[in-house]
Amino acid sequence: MLSCLSEKHSMWRRSENGYLILLLSHLAVYCLLFTCSAACSNGNCQLLESCASAADCGPGLYCGNCPELGKSQPFCIRGQTIEPTSIISGLPFNKYSWLVTHNAFSIVNAPLLTGPQRITFYNQEDTVTNQLRNGVRGLMLDMYDFENDIWLCHSFRGQCYNFTAFEPAVNTLKEVEAFLSANPTEIVTIIIEDYVHSPKGLTRVFADAGLDKYWFPVSKMPRKGDDWPTVNDMVKKNYRLLVFTSDSSKEAAEGIAYQWRYMVENEPGDPGVAPGSCSSRKESKPLNSRSASLFLMNYFPTVAVQNGACKEHSTQLFDTAAACYKAAGNMMPNYVAVNFYMRSDGGGVFDVLDQMNGRTLCGCPTVTACQAGVHFGVCKNITAANAAPTATNTGGMFSGSVQLTGHASAIHFSSVLYLFSLSSVIILFPL
Secondary structure (H helix, E strand, C coil): CHHHHHHHHHHHHHHHHHHHHHHHHHHHHHHHHHCCCCCCCCCCECCCCECCCHHHECCCEEEEEEHHHCEEEEEEEECCCCCHHHCCCCCEHHHCCEEEECCCCCECCCCCCCCCCCCCCCCECCCHHHHHHCCEEEEEEEEEEECCEEEEECCECCECCCCCEEEEHHHHHHHHHHHHHHCCCCCEEEEEEEECCCCCHHHHHHHHCCCHHHECCHHHCCCCCCCCCEHHHHHHCCCCEEEEECCCHHHHHHCCEEHHHHEEEECCCHHHHCCCCCCECCCCCCCCCCCCCEEEEECCCCCCCHHHHHHHCCHHHHHHHHHHHHHCCCCCCCEEEECCCCCCCCCHHHHHHHHHHHHHHCCCCCHHHCCCCCCCCCCCCCCHHHCCCCCCCCCCCCCCCHHHCCCCCCCCHHHHHHHHHCCCCCCCCCC
């Protein structure tokens, strides 16, 4: 009996060891596949390292993923720019490259202020205030006459409706004023798709927001492709707001610069994201024209898809930036306009801007390799860990994981099609 029990005990132990080995092997495979490592947490995770929550990633990073590129497990992704003027200052404004948000006001889950369900496309995920804190320095805004006021709408046929309206323009402009007031060395550009016909309507709304005191006078803008004043001079004179309109009549009527007199621009929408392509917009002068000293590079598809933005902001963005640089006769874009600016497979639009500014400002692969007071082309050695914003630039850290926001692609397309069918024509929302 005892020998039988002893044999059963030995068999049980062998079986237990087998189960233990099997369990450990499964755990090891799980860890390899799903990176169940405790290597970093509590704000110590660096760029591309695995994370479980936004709090795990360091300053300027957030916890996201990119399933469209097969990267389903969360990892730390860049969410802030590196301010180029903090490294190389004192150059003309047109020597720098800046991040622009396309339809900056068209925000997922924006409050409904006009009653009915909004029926339109969305382009961004966080407030204009947070965009500015994260390093966005250009805002594309569509302005319309609506309800005896000036509103921001993502609409069609040059008319704002209660189902395409977002908010009175003064609300967003007050966010810009608050940012400029709190950050006295920053410069912001506003590019208006202009459907305002009320006399002096734009003049009034900018004054009501308190932005007229920052206005860069159109009379002082270079008209023949000359350099702009230095960023230091612009800050000293408080010319820290550049405003451009798509309506040529506003320059004489209200002193608002007609956009295509001062900048060249590539095609927006799907043509602007075609691989290896960069052709001028029909309203713009040729990209290689030297009669305008600013260059706006549009990089967003005709129909914004929130989940697809991380793929758009990967290698494809680098290739398009290179094509635009070549098409413009080796002129670097000053503005890069995108949808869902924070989404990428790692560095995204932030890395592209670093490279643009590095090449232009100091002849280095990235702006973080630039050094003030040395010859052009003399660069610091930079590691990947140094490529993200430093702890001193934490004011605009994104507060959560991007993929947890509402989905812009979840639009009621049946309602849109029904609405459009009422007029017996196919209508596309303007970009």
